Amino acid sequence: MKVEKLQEIASLITNKLDADRKGVEKLSGDVMGIFLFGEVISPYSKSPDMWNAAFEALRIHAYYQALDIPTESAVKKVMKIIRQDANCIGFNVGMPWKRFVLEQIPRLGGSIDESARKAGAVNTVVAREEILVGYNTDGEGEIKNLKTVIPSFQGLSVLLVGAGGGARGVVPALLDAGVERVTITNRTAENSARLVAHLERFYSANKLWTIEEQKIPQLVGSGTFDLVLNASAKGQAEKPEEPYSSLAPTDVSPTENHQLSANALRVLKGKREDVVFADLIYNPVETPMLQQAREAGFKTLNGKGMLVWQAFLALSLMFTVDEPSSDVVKIMSDAFDKASKV
Numbered sequence: 001m002k003v004e005k006l007q008e009i010a011s012l013i014t015n016k017l018d019a020d021r022k023g024v025e026k027l028s029g030d031v032m033g034i035f036l037f038g039e040v041i042s043p044y045s046k047s048p049d050m051w052n053a054a055f056e057a058l059r060i061h062a063y064y065q066a067l068d069i070p071t072e073s074a075v076k077k078v079m080k081i082i083r084q085d086a087n088c089i090g091f092n093v094g095m096p097w098k099r100f101v102l103e104q105i106p107r108l109g110g111s112i113d114e115s116a117r118k119a120g121a122v123n124t125v126v127a128r129e130e131i132l133v134g135y136n137t138d139g140e141g142e143i144k145n146l147k148t149v150i151p152s153f154q155g156l157s158v159l160l161v162g163a164g165g166g167a168r169g170v171v172p173a174l175l176d177a178g179v180e181r182v183t184i185t186n187r188t189a190e191n192s193a194r195l196v197a198h199l200e201r202f203y204s205a206n207k208l209w210t211i212e213e214q215k216i217p218q219l220v221g222s223g224t225f226d227l228v229l230n231a232s233a234k235g236q237a238e239k240p241e242e243p244y245s246s247l248a249p250t251d252v253s254p255t256e257n258h259q260l261s262a263n264a265l266r267v268l269k270g271k272r273e274d275v276v277f278a279d280l281i282y283n284p285v286e287t288p289m290l291q292q293a294r295e296a297g298f299k300t301l302n303g304k305g306m307l308v309w310q311a312f313l314a315l316s317l318m319f320t321v322d323e324p325s326s327d328v329v330k331i332m333s334d335a336f337d338k339a340s341k342v
Contacts, residue, residue: 001027015042015068032062038094042066046339053335090126090318098165105134118172124314139173141310154178159225161246162232163191166280183209213249217260221267230279235287245288265296
């Protein structure tokens with residue numbers, strides 16, 4: 001990238017660009033730049049480790065850099081810089097910018113892929129000849145992850161906890177994969193209703209339901225759902241104020257929340273044992289919901305696989321990857337594990 005472009009980006013972010021031992025930015029010169037947009041994402045994201053490991057293995061002359069971008073104005077400016085630099089061929093988008101970037105792409109003369117239109121959020125943007133195209137690989141990434149424990153989604157009923165950016169990507173992918181019904185719950189009921197209203201533009205209304213958060217334990221215990229998937233912040237390590245299980249409401253103490261969750265699992269166990277409990281969270285490796293479900297004897301799955309697969313799918317949109325997907329996914333997965341131990 002051109003030095004002046006890097007300097008512009010550096011002036012708009014709150015973290016520092018990575019540099020080599022000589023203090024020269026690793027994105028300078030003819031190195032292709034791939035970025036990750038977030039608000040405060042650089043301290044904990046493992047995406048740079050995964051992408052840069054893949055670049056090295058695939059001999060791609062590129063570097064992946066996380067950017068902590070504090071304002072909407074700064075996001076717009078960075079998007080314009082990337083669009084105008086031939087060595088910037090794309091970027092990923094984390095929270096809270098997924099919906100904002102979706103809105104900005106058409107204003108910059110770009111287009112939105114169906115995956116992002118259905119999700120109402122963007123997590124991957126490809127830049128080609130000053131044209132930006134927005135995609136969402138979160139949903140397909142989670143489908144790839146879930147297939148390790150669920151061979152077929154045809155006719156399944158899913159309870160989804162959360163109505164934010166992660167949920168927006170996952171629900172369309174589940175319905176496209178054959179899921180019969182998705183019931184969405186969120187501590188803020190208006191957000192669930194808003195998400196369903198958006199999705200009903202693409203799917204039949206009888207496939208989308210909402211429930212109040214207080215009813216989660218009762219419905220989990222009823223055995224109605226084949227898959228329970230957490231797409232909320234409940235149990236996330238980066239949010240110590242969220243020590244909750246996703247299977248119970250948050251308007252009670254953490255202790256009572258865990259008791260309600262355990263009781264629901266106990267009731268469910270008496271009716272069926274084939275329900276899968278999955279989480280989009282990957283840090284910690286096991287959230288309170290996953291721990292309780294595992295201890296009760298149910299299959300569980302965390303969000304690491306989704307993170308790795310969505311990254312590989314995004315990489316494949318930006319570059320031609322001749323190697324088998326399983327090989328590249330393993331490289332990225334191993335890089336994630338290595339970074340997690342540091």
